[in-house]
Amino acid sequence: MNKPIRKAAVIGSGIMGSGIAAVLANAGIPCLLLDRVPTELTEAEAAKGYTLEHPSVRNRLAVSAIKGMAKSKPAPLYDNDFAERITPGNLEDHLSQIKEVDWVIEVVVENLGVKKELLAKVEQYWSPGMIVSTNTSGISVNAMAEERSPEFRKHFLGTHFFNPPRYMKLLEIIPGETTDAGLVADLSGFCERTLGKTVVLAKDTPNFIANRIGTYGLLVTLSEMIRKGYTVEEVDAVTGPAMGRPKSATFRTLDLVGLDTFLHVADNVFSNVSNESEKSVFEAPEVLKQMVAQGRLGEKSGQGFYKKVKGPEGSQILALDLQSMEYRPQGKAASGSLEAAKLAKGAKAKTAALLAGGDRYSDLAWSILKQVLIYAAEKRGEIADTVREIDEAMKWGFNWELGPFETWDAIGLVKSVSRMEAEGMTVPAWVKDWIAEGNTSFYKKEDGKLFHVSDGRYKQVEQPPEVISLRDLKAQNRVVKGNSGASLIDLGDGVACLEFHSPNNAIGGDILAMISQSVEEVRSNFNGLVIANQGKNFCVGANLMLLLMEAQDEEWDEVDDIIRLFQNTMYRLKRFEKPVVAAPHRMTLGGGVEACMPADQVIAAAETYYGLVEVGVGLIPAGGGCKELALRASQQAGLPEADLQPYINRIFETVGTAKVSTSGHDAKKLGYLRPSDRVVLNPDHTIYEAKQAVLRMASSGYEPIAETKLRVVGTEGKAVLRLGALGMRESGYISDHDLLIANKLAHVLAGGDVPPGSWVTEQHMLDLEREAFLSLCGEPKTRQRMQHMLTKGKPLRN
Known part of the structure; x- marks a missing residue:
């Protein structure tokens, strides 16, 4: 600047x-x-x-x-x-x-x-x-x-x-x-x-972009609801994830914003526009005025369109009946269109499925959507210069998965405009002119490059160099190798990127195989490797379902092989003779953390929630996580005569309580990230920054990490850790099974049954991890925890 x-x-x-x-x-x-x-x-x-x-x-x-x-x-x-x-x-x-x-x-x-x-x-x-x-x-x-x-x-x-x-x-x-x-x-x-x-x-117009379109959408939704007799919960079932919108949908969003605040925002448009048709939409509905007058402001007053009440069986969220203005138990909205949207993958498919259902919920979705799309088109040029700015504002300001013009493309621009006009809607002239010229969408992709309509022609969306899109690179045929779980993508400048794309990016045999293949490919043809992806989360851990199936069948040799493969793959990655940089983001748990630990550097997004959480499913980290943290403790303690116990105590607490960082910076405080690791605030820039880190290391004469031994606290240190865990059990903070897990973890972190101050190899620590993991897989209560996590998505305390 x-x-x-x-x-x-x-x-x-x-x-x-x-x-x-x-x-x-x-x-x-x-x-x-x-x-x-x-x-x-x-x-x-x-x-x-x-x-x-x-x-x-x-x-x-x-x-x-x-x-x-x-x-x-x-x-x-x-x-x-x-x-x-x-x-x-x-x-x-x-x-x-x-x-x-x-x-x-x-x-x-x-x-x-x-x-x-x-x-x-x-x-x-x-x-x-x-x-x-x-x-x-x-x-x-x-x-x-x-x-x-x-x-x-x-x-x-x-x-x-x-x-x-x-x-x-x-x-x-x-x-x-x-x-x-x-x-x-x-x-x-x-x-x-x-x-x-x-x-x-944005242009200097009332409410700018996101609040202008978003407020309009909320008001027409409320109008359609009142006009056609839908309930609060029916509207939210339609206008949430089924349309690629947040779970808060319409009325939970209004409750979160505050009804008084929303009325103020709506009134700002009402008072500052001259078009009478537009003005009428932004005139505050009587029901909202009535609710504000009654103090039903939403979450900040404890009641709005929803109200949380405590009963003998726990809390319950009631919904407002707009006819009686009383709260009642929520009804369940169900239909073919809602079910079809639920089963569809991605916002485009969900919205198309919802609109194609032919039932009253499809009708509601269409009634709302057509008005919002036309309004967004009318405002292009007035509130923002391009369709791209309007779409970006709605995606990032209201958490829509698709902006209005992306939605229009998803449901079929030509087909939907024909339907709108058949129903008496006035579609802006520029949209009809665009279609008349033979165009069928507002956006198009060619050779991995994105174009959008601008001034009557397609204009390329210019991305700054810091933004690297793996999807676009794949569209440009830059995939070097790939299987069902991962791909190796050429980032250019002699750097490759290993991308996970299994379900939830969980690490299984396919990803481990691709890591090994990537090492060989990079060794021959690249200067270094980035490990990153652009999924919702970086990696939620290892493939728990596979482990549970093998454990339930008591196929212990298979479980042992899985863990050995994971350990050996991570160890090989750590010793690789070319630089490796990992770029995690959002949920990075268990095996996801262990996949980052071998890297020479981690470039984490600021919003990275990072932790070894295996104890939550009755296990301990066994892909090198315990070994790496113990090794760091040994290095941090320094001189052989320095007291190592406090460092191990801290690790024991962090891993034993499955602590997850609240940010990339917090991951550093917890010891998951090293002082040399970096945190980047813009998540769109992490892959670029990781690539630059690889290039810097490669150009400065990179030398692989040498094998080293680590000092451990041994039997005496293990006793200290176990005593602490026993105290927590006697105080009622943990269960008997938690104590069993804690004792296994203590055995591993202490380096096993060796004298205090012993120097052991990394392989020694990996063997301890694997043995403890296998023994815990044999515990019925651990398998119960694994099953519960897979079916319920949250830990079981048994």
Whole structure:
């Protein structure tokens, strides 16, 4: 950037303001967090004898917001220690400090007058080059800055983060009429690379892109429901995963957002558009007004379209009956179309199956969808320049799997437009012109490249070099080898990528075979290897079903062969003479972690939930996980006379309680990742960064990891670990079977029955892992746990 962003200030410490400050802190950007000065003392402050002039009182709002980050769910920080990067203050005493920052983000109440007044104060301390932005969900950016100086307006724009800011990837950037174009490009790049956001450029129109389309969709859904007599739960059954939308669907989403907040957002469009037809859609329905007046605001008030009640048999979620306005038990929505959508794979197939069902739920889906698609087409050019920006905004802002124009392609553009017109709908002229020219979709792919309609022609979607799509590379015939579980893909520049694509990316014989084949191929024809994929999760572990079947049949030689194969494959990968970098993301569990451990470096996405969780199914890690952690402990302890026990105790607790990291940074704190491993905030960039790491190692004269011995705590250390586990059993924290597993784990981590301080080989540790794993497979309670996980998807405590 012309002026790098090294420090920022956020004004407003509410939920959004503190969340944005956390995003900056997560990215390593020091941040001021300022808020107004309180006008009243709390009881605690009065008891301490404070006055309104005391610094603790004057900074209370920002200080409380920062303290609350550690307790917030979902957590806004990747690591609670990052809160130290945020400095609290107040607008009266500390606003002058913004002179020292590169970016000021205003996040105060959604009121034009309040925002204009604050910006006037900000300009008093504005320095040349400083970026100032407003986090507004729909107020005009130009109206806010109309009284500011020309130079200030060149550096002013909208930056609409979505809530919660850490987890919602969308960032709408809204340039003003005079915002410097270079600044917009620079800030967009910074937010994508450093903050990990997906940026779309929106126009300065009411509610911008995502909230404009999303609010419209929610309102027409409610209108169709009332008009045709559907229930709350029927609507949510249709407008959730069956249409490629989140499980929260329509009414759970409204409850989460808050009905009062939603009415405010809808009213912003109603008050600021002139088209009477559009205005009528955004006029607040009476039922919503009534619910808000009654205090039924959604989750924050305990009741909205749903209400959670406690009964003698546990909690129950009731649904609102719009006829009686009373809560009642939820009904079950079932039909052929819903079942067909459930069985279909992927959002495209699900939506097509739902619409093809020919029942009342298909009718509801079509009635909603046709209106939303036409509205999105009408707004192209008004709220955003391209169909791509609208689609991206809806996918990342509302968690739709397909944007409106991608959905239109999925259900058949030509066929659906014909149906719309036959039903009396007015389809925008540009859509009909596009079809008249012989086009049958808004998007197309050629040679692995994506094109979208723009200005009456197909235009290639330009991706930055940091974004590598394995799907596109496969479409370009870049697959070198492959089987049912994995593929080896040529990333270019002499680097290959091993991609898992088995069900849930679970590691079985097919993936292990492909790892071995990949090693041979890379040895002959490449400079190094990346292990990565772009599935929903990186890897949920080993193929548990296969293990359970062999254990139930008491085929112990087969189980032994499976574990040996896993261990030998990982060991071979670790000793490979060319660099290997793993790039995990999201759920990376059990065998998925063990597949990353042999790598020379791990480049993890920030949202990586990483852990050895085998004890949850009655087992211990046996693909080298225990061995690798024990080896790291030995190396961390250092000198032979140093006390190794505390390091092993920590590993024992982490693995024995199946701890999973809450982020890539937390994985480092837990010891799963090494200090040399890296965390990347934008998950779309991890493969690129992993590739660059391979190239750096290859060009600097890479040497493979030499075989080494590790020091272990032996029998005395094992006794310490087992004593701790026994204490937990006697205190009622764990069961007898948990104690058995813990004792097996202690035996392995301690290095077995050897004298304290013994030096053992890695193979010795692998043998201990395998023996413990086999013995636990023979336990009926372990097999019960495995069965329960496979059928219920959660651990069994027996």
